[in-house]
Amino acid sequence: LKEIVTLTKNALCLGIFFYNGHPVRQVDVVGIVVQTKERDAFYNYGVDDSTGVINCVCWKNPMVAETSLSGRPSTPSSLTVLEQMKKLQEMVSQKTKLEIGDIVRVRGHIRIYRQQREIQASCFYKVDDPVCDVQISRMLELPCLYREVYDKSFQDPEEGQRPLLYSKASWGLEQGLGGQNFSINMLHEKVKGFLLENKIQTFYQQELETIDTLVSLTGVHL
Known part of the structure; x- marks a missing residue:
């Protein structure tokens, strides 16, 4: 936002x-x-x-x-x-x-x-989202979306580049990230396990960034 x-x-x-x-x-x-x-x-x-x-x-x-x-x-x-x-x-x-x-x-x-x-x-x-699946997926998806799309210079489709529509970028991002799928899934499971273990139902990303074990996993897998 x-x-x-x-x-x-x-x-x-x-x-x-x-x-x-x-x-x-x-x-x-x-x-x-x-x-x-x-x-x-x-x-x-x-x-x-x-x-x-x-x-x-x-x-x-x-x-x-x-x-x-x-x-x-x-x-x-x-x-x-x-x-x-x-x-x-x-x-x-x-x-x-x-x-x-x-x-x-x-x-x-x-x-x-x-x-x-x-x-x-x-x-x-x-x-x-009782087990935070949606929130975790979103938290892991957005950095990849910015890295692969929005943080790169915009290419005019008329210059020979196929347009990347918003809906495809948003809803089908993981299909185009190749080997990063495994890393994202690993992080998803680790974060989900942490939230379930501590009985956390809603959270902010900044709060998870204070957990050393999760931060270290992010550095390894992304």
Whole structure:
């Protein structure tokens, strides 16, 4: 998040920002909900990923808010469909109405509102992460993503380079890192074992960086 709030704004193209020459519009963040505000049509969630806090505007699902299941035909087949719709609506509501302390994943575009940057979510959901798998994977994935993509000079696709789309870089990074997969998996298991042993359910990366045994493993495997 600290990079999002310091990205260079493009004066010509609204909604486009730059990091080390890379154009950025869509972002994908995972963090802890530290603030919630509900409005008629959307939620405002303050999300903290240990590097910073940003407001995320998350629109409510209009189907859940507006669809009424009463007054519908009551044939056996229609009742089955209505029951499935009700269950689906309940699942959506549980995944999108968050509380402070929940882990959330948000994908959307950056915008500036009242001189502050925020994320206009196109997709968001609560992350069920009882053994910290998602948080550990994210913590190990991001340094590789920066090393392999964002910390390198941006190459214009028109100059013969195949474009690396954001979604592929974000969701399929490990497939393109070759021998680093083994190291990442090793670190994942070590960190997961440490968290389980100490019964830790949520954490900040800075806290793990104070554990000598984990820091030494990072130096060996990365």
